Amino acid sequence: MKVLVPVKRVVDYNVKIRVKADGTGVDLANVKMSMNPFDEIAVEEAIRLKEAGKADEVIVVSIGPAQAQDVLRTALAMGADRAILITTECPVEPLTVAKLLKAVAAQEEPGLVILGKQAIDDDSNQTGQMLAALLGWSQGTFASALELGEGRAKVTREVDGGLQAIEIALPAIVTADLRLNEPRYASLPNIMKAKKKPLDQKSAEDFGVSTAPRLKVLRVEEPAARAAGVKVGSVGELLDKLKTEAGVI
Amino acid sequence: MAILLFADHDNGTLSEQTAKALTAALQIGPEVDILIAGKGAAPAAEAAAQLTGVRSVLLAESDALEHRLAEASAALIVGLAAGYDTVLAPATTTGKNVLPRVAALLDVMQISEITEVVSADTFKRPIYAGNAIEVVQSTEAKKVLTVRTAGFAAAAAGAAAAPIKAVEAGTEGAELSSFLENMLSSSDRPELSSAKIIVSGGRALGSEEKFREVINPVADKLGAAVGASRAAVDAGYAPNDFQVGQTGKVVAPDLYVACGISGAIQHLAGMKDSKIIVAINTDEDAPIFQVADYGLVGDLFDVLPELERQL
Numbered sequence: 001m002k003v004l005v006p007v008k009r010v011v012d013y014n015v016k017i018r019v020k021a022d023g024t025g026v027d028l029a030n031v032k033m034s035m036n037p038f039d040e041i042a043v044e045e046a047i048r049l050k051e052a053g054k055a056d057e058v059i060v061v062s063i064g065p066a067q068a069q070d071v072l073r074t075a076l077a078m079g080a081d082r083a084i085l086i087t088t089e090c091p092v093e094p095l096t097v098a099k100l101l102k103a104v105a106a107q108e109e110p111g112l113v114i115l116g117k118q119a120i121d122d123d124s125n126q127t128g129q130m131l132a133a134l135l136g137w138s139q140g141t142f143a144s145a146l147e148l149g150e151g152r153a154k155v156t157r158e159v160d161g162g163l164q165a166i167e168i169a170l171p172a173i174v175t176a177d178l179r180l181n182e183p184r185y186a187s188l189p190n191i192m193k194a195k196k197k198p199l200d201q202k203s204a205e206d207f208g209v210s211t212a213p214r215l216k217v218l219r220v221e222e223p224a225a226r227a228a229g230v231k232v233g234s235v236g237e238l239l240d241k242l243k244t245e246a247g248v249i
Numbered sequence: 250m251a252i253l254l255f256a257d258h259d260n261g262t263l264s265e266q267t268a269k270a271l272t273a274a275l276q277i278g279p280e281v282d283i284l285i286a287g288k289g290a291a292p293a294a295e296a297a298a299q300l301t302g303v304r305s306v307l308l309a310e311s312d313a314l315e316h317r318l319a320e321a322s323a324a325l326i327v328g329l330a331a332g333y334d335t336v337l338a339p340a341t342t343t344g345k346n347v348l349p350r351v352a353a354l355l356d357v358m359q360i361s362e363i364t365e366v367v368s369a370d371t372f373k374r375p376i377y378a379g380n381a382i383e384v385v386q387s388t389e390a391k392k393v394l395t396v397r398t399a400g401f402a403a404a405a406a407g408a409a410a411a412p413i414k415a416v417e418a419g420t421e422g423a424e425l426s427s428f429l430e431n432m433l434s435s436s437d438r439p440e441l442s443s444a445k446i447i448v449s450g451g452r453a454l455g456s457e458e459k460f461r462e463v464i465n466p467v468a469d470k471l472g473a474a475v476g477a478s479r480a481a482v483d484a485g486y487a488p489n490d491f492q493v494g495q496t497g498k499v500v501a502p503d504l505y506v507a508c509g510i511s512g513a514i515q516h517l518a519g520m521k522d523s524k525i526i527v528a529i530n531t532d533e534d535a536p537i538f539q540v541a542d543y544g545l546v547g548d549l550f551d552v553l554p555e556l557e558r559q560l
Contacts (some may be wrong), residue, residue, distance in 0.1 A: 008539060011377070017377045017380050017381065018342040018380045018516065019380075021499075024374075028383050030314055040523065042365065048266060062551040065445075089285055093358050094349070094358070094359075095352070095353060095356075095357075095358045095359075098353055099494060109479070120377070120378065120479055120495070121376065121377060122376050123350070123361065123362065123377070123495070124359075124361045125361055125374065126349035126352070126359055126361060127349075128349075129319065129346065129347075129348075129349035129350045129353070130349050130350070130352065130353035131353075132319070132350060133349070133351075133352075133353035133354045134353050137425070138320055138426045139319050139346070139350065139423035139426075140426075141345075141539075142320070142342060142345075142346070143470065144489070154429065157342070157492075158490070159342040159343070159431075159488055160341050160342045160343075160442065160490070160498070161430065161433045161434060161440070162432050162433035162434045162488075162489075162490050163431070163433075163489075163490075164316075164428075164430075164431050164432070165429040165430050165431075165432070166318060166426055166427065166428055166429055167426065167427045168426045168431055169425050169426065170423065178479075178496055178497075205444070212285070213358075214357075214358035214377060214387070214388070214389055215358050215360065215385050215386065215387055215388075216387075216388060217345065217365045217383055217384070217385050218371065218384040218385065218386055219384050220376075220381050220382065220383050220384070221373075221382040221383075221384065222381070222382070223375070223381065223382050223383070223521075225380055225382065226526075226539075226540045227522055227543035228538060228539045228540070228541065228544075229526075229541055229543055229544065230542075230544070231533075231538070231543075231544045231545070231546065232543050232544065232545050233318070233545075233546075234543070235474040235555045235556050235559055236559060238274050238527065238543055238556070239544055239556070239559055239560070242504070242525070242543070246444070246504075246524075246525045246542065247469065247502040247527050248503045248524065249448070249504065249560075
């Protein structure tokens with residue numbers, strides 16, 4: 001069985017982003033970019049399936065600018081077998097990504113697609129569910145555990161209030177939550193080896209999918225700042241302020 | 250301009266998230282129908298019918314819908330969508346699971362986790378963990394939205410009940426997935442996402458035992474829910490579903506007490522809309538103090554027992 005893992009190049013988790021003064025977006029010039037952390041977890045899960053003999057091949061795919069090669073090489077260094085880069089000129093919306101991934105799935109015929117549950121830039125949390133819909137497949141979202149069986153998979157999902165176990169028919173879409181696993185670091189020899197692994201370059205036009213956005217971003221604003229309050233000297237003073245000044249207890 | 254609101258409920262009770270999402274729906278347009286998908290869900294439907302501003306309640310019941318799994322729920326909503334311009338749901342784990350599937354089946358680009366309704370087609374939503382706010386307009390014939398409920402007040406339960414209509418549940422999608430079990434944390438405390446007061450602990454607690462020993466008594470005295478930072482959850486001091494932040498729950502209680510939490514931006518994204526924030530931390534330079542209304546520099550192992558005694 002092939003496992004397909006889509007990965008996204010995003011602003012690094014540790015970067016404090018700045019909104020552009022003219023409100024047209026977020027300043028991405030000279031900012032460190034990395035693989036979306038949830039996608040790293042998805043890559044790790046696919047590699048573990050291969051190591052356990054449950055998957056034959058792990059294919060990673062990224063949709064974005066030419067520099068998205070870097071995150072594909074990272075995934076290859078972690079242990080993925082080959083990569084596909086679909087280049088696009090401008091940022092693409094989750095629905096477009098799902099349509100392109102559907103086309104890739106039609107060519108590669110994976111038995112499982114594992115994605116991160118959301119990208120930490122647009123925080124949309126849509127692509128996996130949309131891909132499942134377009135393929136007519138089942139979906140196990142926000143997974144914290146995955147067990148593959150014959151034609152079915154058991155997915156433990158992180159839901160409000162705890163966990164939920166479901167069984168889904170294969171082929172399926174699984175989206176990774178934080179606690180599915182801890183991704184490995186690529187070793188230097190593997191980073192060198194990854195440079196020789198196949199990376200196939202395509203463009204969105206090759207798949208006949210329009211990348212025109214459906215939504216119009218009118219502007220991007222700074223969030224309302226919260227003014228720092230006062231420091232209190234004692235528990236007694238704190239309780240007094242909460243009772244009389246704030247009136248919350 | 251009719252609006253379909255996919256309700257969050259557990260068949261027996263309607264979640265407060267639904268009442269909050271209704272407030273957002275009513276800011277978009279006046280004709281709002283609430284869809285209750287479930288099994289034995291008449292109590293939830295009756296509660297929904299009591300909410301002020303609801304036009305009608307649609308009740309769809311089947312085995313496949315009992316746990317509102319994505320495949321059957323999305324098929325149901327798509328079947329009903331012709332009569333609506335907008336489909337929305339609270340951004341709970343159920344709403345976030347089901348609505349993008351609906352959007353793709355309708356060939357619509359969804360707008361996730363709106364925090365403000367600017368107009369019927371324009372919304373504000375946080376991006377980059379709440380470090381930027383995007384003002385986004387949809388020009389699609391249909392709109393599919395999820396609502397981050399922390400910013401909306403719950404619609405009140407009124408006197409005149411709206412009519413409840415049964416709708417065909419259908420069987421489409423049911424073969425794709427099945428429910429096995431729920432492993433929900435049982436607690437006498439209020440639910441994190443709807444609590445008025447939250448006492449939250451961070452990595453400074455040091456262990457699961459200390460977390461329980463120090464945080465729980467204060468929470469009990471205040472009638473508060475217990476939350477945790479991702480660092481505390483990752484270290485195993487608190488269960489996953491306690492996590493407040495970008496990748497956990499987004500909360501906005503009247504009072505949020507952050508104990509031993511440094512205030513990483515991912516945590517602030519989950520609680521900075523709280524009305525009053527109290528920070529207790531030994532490090533007076535911790536970023537949490539920059540958003541706190543009241544800060545107390547001190548060792549939480551001294552401060553919290555003292556707080557409990559004085560309450």
